[in-house]
Amino acid sequence: MSELGYEKSYPNATYAPWLVDPDFQTTLAQVAHNTMVDHLRCFELWQLVEQATKLPGDIIEVGVWRGGTGCLMARRAQLLGSPAKVFLCDTFAGVVKAGGKDSIYVGGEHADTSAEIVQGLANMMGLANVELLTGIFPDDTAGRVADRQFSLCHIDVDVYDSARDVLEWVWPRMPVGGIVVYDDYGFDTCSGITRLVNERMAQPGTVALHNLNGHAVIVKTAEVAKPWWKRLLA
Numbered sequence: 176m177s178e179l180g181y182e183k184s185y186p187n188a189t190y191a192p193w194l195v196d197p198d199f200q201t202t203l204a205q206v207a208h209n210t211m212v213d214h215l216r217c218f219e220l221w222q223l224v225e226q227a228t229k230l231p232g233d234i235i236e237v238g239v240w241r242g243g244t245g246c247l248m249a250r251r252a253q254l255l256g257s258p259a260k261v262f263l264c265d266t267f268a269g270v271v272k273a274g275g276k277d278s279i280y281v282g283g284e285h286a287d288t289s290a291e292i293v294q295g296l297a298n299m300m301g302l303a304n305v306e307l308l309t310g311i312f313p314d315d316t317a318g319r320v321a322d323r324q325f326s327l328c329h330i331d332v333d334v335y336d337s338a339r340d341v342l343e344w345v346w347p348r349m350p351v352g353g354i355v356v357y358d359d360y361g362f363d364t365c366s367g368i369t370r371l372v373n374e375r376m377a378q379p380g381t382v383a384l385h386n387l388n389g390h391a392v393i394v395k396t397a398e399v400a401k402p403w404w405k406r407l408l409a
């Protein structure tokens with residue numbers, strides 16, 4: 176949504192902190208050619224990094240493409256002096272695990288990138304807090320971070336099965352207060368993401384927010400043990 180679109184929809188909402196945050200504006204300009212995500216969702220990620228620094232744990236993004244949102248989050252963590260590492264996970268070969276629950280995606284989309292492009296952006300921005308994990312997450316690469324805790328997870332993988340697998344892997348590794356942000360929630364191109372979030376919204380130990388901007392934000396409010404039969408199946 177453009178700034179004009181926002182102002183048209185909410186003419187009395189004059190509070191627009193993204194316009195008067197010079198660090199955000201500078202960072203947005205640096206990542207603008209490396210992201211598909213609009214400035215409002217970028218600003219929400221920017222703010223959520225600050226919230227997440229109240230918690231122990233690292234930050235993880237699955238679905239990096241050319242590194243825009245991942246490097247934006249890493250810059251925010253760097254500016255806050257956070258010790259968190261920012262893990263950026265992508266196949267760098269496009270979307271995987273598309274299936275019958277997805278409206279448009281068939282697999283292989285967004286392969287027009289590489290780990291070198293993302294590392295180049297991180298280097299240009301002076302981000303020493305970034306680490307790339309190349310391969311399908313969690314299947315190929317989660318083993319490298321399995322002993323870590325995560326305060327914030329950005330899931331931008333476009334399809335149901337991938338998003339479900341990321342969520343199920345990361346959720347037990349989040350402290351109470353941990354935040355999961357789904358991109359593309361409510362977008363007609365990503366019906367699988369909307370379906371997944373809607374299925375999980377009522378789960379105990381979560382508060383789910385539909386932010387009406389293409390984000391769903393889920394906060395972990397309690398540790399809820401799985402029933403014994405699910406633990407046996409895991």
Ligand SMILES: C[S@@+](CC[C@H](N)C(=O)[O-])C[C@H]1O[C@@H](n2cnc3c(N)ncnc32)[C@H](O)[C@@H]1O
Binds near residue numbers: 245270286310312
């Ligand atoms: C829409 S793009 C990400 C956009 C990015 N966040 C930005 O700033 O524009 C989706 C990405 O998810 C990646 N992807 C999808 N499923 C994945 C999985 N299970 N593991 C790793 N990467 C995945 C694709 O390769 C693609 O680059």
